Amino acid sequence: MRSVQADSAATRGVNEWDEIAWPIVYLRVRRLQTRIAKATREQDWRRVKALQRFLVNSFSAKVLAVKRVSENDGKRTPGVDGEIWSTPEAKWQAIQRLGSRGLRPQPLRRVYIPKRGSDKMRPLGIPAMIIRAQQALHLQGLEPVAETRADPHSYGFRRSRGTQDAIARVFNLLARKVSAPWIFEGDIKGCFDNFEHGWIEDHVPMNRKVLRDWLKAGYVESGKLFPTEAGTPQGGIASPTIANIALDGLEMVLTERFGSTATSTKRLRVRLVRYADDFIITGSSKELLEVEVKPCVEAFLAERGLQLSQEKTRITHISEGFDFLGQNVRKYDGKLLIKPSAKNIKAFLDSVRETIRVNRSSKQETLIDLLNPMIRGWANYHRHVVAKKTYAAVDHHIWRALWRWARRRHPNKLPEWVRQKYFRTQGQRHWVFATQTRGYTGEPRMLALIAASDTRIVRHVRVKSDANPFDPAWDSYFEQRKGARMLERLQARGFPKRLWQQQHGKCPGCGQLIDEDDRWVVQPAVPFKAGGTRSLTNLKLLHSTCRRSFRIARGNTPVCDDRVPAP
Numbered sequence: 117m118r119s120v121q122a123d124s125a126a127t128r129g130v131n132e133w134d135e136i137a138w139p140i141v142y143l144r145v146r147r148l149q150t151r152i153a154k155a156t157r158e159q160d161w162r163r164v165k166a167l168q169r170f171l172v173n174s175f176s177a178k179v180l181a182v183k184r185v186s187e188n189d190g191k192r193t194p195g196v197d198g199e200i201w202s203t204p205e206a207k208w209q210a211i212q213r214l215g216s217r218g219l220r221p222q223p224l225r226r227v228y229i230p231k232r233g234s235d236k237m238r239p240l241g242i243p244a245m246i247i248r249a250q251q252a253l254h255l256q257g258l259e260p261v262a263e264t265r266a267d268p269h270s271y272g273f274r275r276s277r278g279t280q281d282a283i284a285r286v287f288n289l290l291a292r293k294v295s296a297p298w299i300f301e302g303d304i305k306g307c308f309d310n311f312e313h314g315w316i317e318d319h320v321p322m323n324r325k326v327l328r329d330w331l332k333a334g335y336v337e338s339g340k341l342f343p344t345e346a347g348t349p350q351g352g353i354a355s356p357t358i359a360n361i362a363l364d365g366l367e368m369v370l371t372e373r374f375g376s377t378a379t380s381t382k383r384l385r386v387r388l389v390r391y392a393d394d395f396i397i398t399g400s401s402k403e404l405l406e407v408e409v410k411p412c413v414e415a416f417l418a419e420r421g422l423q424l425s426q427e428k429t430r431i432t433h434i435s436e437g438f439d440f441l442g443q444n445v446r447k448y449d450g451k452l453l454i455k456p457s458a459k460n461i462k463a464f465l466d467s468v469r470e471t472i473r474v475n476r477s478s479k480q481e482t483l484i485d486l487l488n489p490m491i492r493g494w495a496n497y498h499r500h501v502v503a504k505k506t507y508a509a510v511d512h513h514i515w516r517a518l519w520r521w522a523r524r525r526h527p528n529k530l531p532e533w534v535r536q537k538y539f540r541t542q543g544q545r546h547w548v549f550a551t552q553t554r555g556y557t558g559e560p561r562m563l564a565l566i567a568a569s570d571t572r573i574v575r576h577v578r579v580k581s582d583a584n585p586f587d588p589a590w591d592s593y594f595e596q597r598k599g600a601r602m603l604e605r606l607q608a609r610g611f612p613k614r615l616w617q618q619q620h621g622k623c624p625g626c627g628q629l630i631d632e633d634d635r636w637v638v639q640p641a642v643p644f645k646a647g648g649t650r651s652l653t654n655l656k657l658l659h660s661t662c663r664r665s666f667r668i669a670r671g672n673t674p675v676c677d678d679r680v681p682a683p
């Protein structure tokens with residue numbers, strides 16, 4: 117409550133969460149982040165600090181932080197204080213609390229979640245909502261610095277880069293005849309749990325006190341408080357970025373040590389590809405990786421309180437192949453092929469079977485709606501590699517599970533009856549798991565289970581290694597890249613694709629690009645009840661989290677105002 121007076125002068129006309137003008141908010145934060153990135157490039161640390169301080173005190177950054185944590189997947193999971201922010205009032209109050217100086221540190225609530233593919237449990241720390249929002253707030257100031265100083269070939273937990281870029285880099289490094297034949301597979305022992313606090317406090321450029329409070333927060337289990345002496349809390353929004361900052365620099369160390377001149381690099385071929393704490397290093401010989409590269413990596417990690425896991429760290433020849441990010445990389449008679457890894461396929465099929473099992477008495481429509489995003493997501497993940505055969509095999513396994521599901525529902529019916537009830541013929545394909553429903557415009561539509569094997573295999577264009585999403589010089593590069601990927605993703609979906617193009621890819625709720633990682637909805641501008649039509653002119657494509665603000669924003673023109681320091 118305390119700071120609402122102070123802030124209200126700066127937020128003329130806005131008294132409620134639902135009145136916030138999101139496009140303006142995004143623009144303001146973006147401008148400040150751009151300036152932080154510029155100051156970072158110029159190594160003007162005093163300016164970085166001043167701009168960061170200004171950003172975290174701004175109304176716009178606070179609302180974005182609250183929006184982020186109250187709309188993401190964890191929004192219904194409370195921390196130690198039991199709080200969740202589900203109403204506009206709760207969110208509005210949160211903005212004011214974020215502004216207050218006396219925000220107390222709070223320990224994390226420890227929960228255990230099942231480890232994927234085993235019956236072991238994995239501990240996870242859940243911060244309180246207000247602490248999550250505080251992290252999201254400060255992260256907005258930290259990210260431009262982290263992005264600007266990041267290793268060129270680090271791909272995890274970064275804006276506008278992902279696993280596909282990492283895999284494409286691996287392919288470039290290993291595919292040719294003269295490519296390095298040996299691979300060092302690095303595995304850091306409990307990376308997130310072991311970072312040395314002193315090192316992080318000295319090297320992560322952000323508010324010292326806030327950082328210290330996060331690191332030392334401790335956790336609560338069965339009512340008892342346990343302190344944390346090392347590591348960055350897993351489950352924290354800022355933790356991946358902090359971990360990235362800590363591991364950045366390894367690429368530089370390797371380049372300096374193993375030759376920056378073209379000739380010697382060519383000889384030793386020491387190159388790093390990193391995705392969060394998962395990394396590989398290529399090399400021209402096993403001895404080189406074992407005797408020289410490994411100690412070099414170990415020394416780098418030791419400084420940060422980290423160690424390599426002796427069991428999991430391996431040096432492999434490319435003809436044996438290795439798994440990286442859910443895919444298997446291997447040369448067969450000199451030809452490099454990247455395929456979905458056996459472990460990844462098993463984990464995916466396990467989760468599909470589990471979904472089918474849990475929904476043994478659900479409607480067919482419900483089951484299809486649950487399975488389609490899973491199949492689409494998994495197939496899309498592998499659409500840049502050699503996956504055609506795997507797709508077909510996976511489709512067959514899913515079909516078998518669904519056939520059992522259908523038969524079990526009607527033990528007294530003949531198989532032919534069951535087939536006619538749940539499966540149809542579509543074009544060339546028989547046995548399509550499908551049912552009748554309604555489409556976006558109310559027309560009768562056949563809802564069918566998608567087949568992984570319908571996914572087109574396309575080449576992935578790797579992100580340029582020096583592209584910086586906080587540098588306006590790269591804006592059009594990223595916009596074009598994201599747009600092309602989104603269009604490709606919408607390929608098979610006529611209606612949403614036309615809406616997306618009509619809106620130039622932008623969401624009318626927040627003014628930001630709707631890209632392939634976003635969840636979206638189609639919503640009428642004029643409600644159907646009020647006479648709105650189901651036409652392209654009345655329907656809008658929105659981020660699913662922007663539905664509400666879009667509804668409110670129509671009909672009133674809200675203002676929100678931040679003071680921005682002179683450039």
Ligand SMILES: [Zn+2]
Pocket residue numbers: 623624625626627628658659661662
């Ligand atoms: Zn939006």
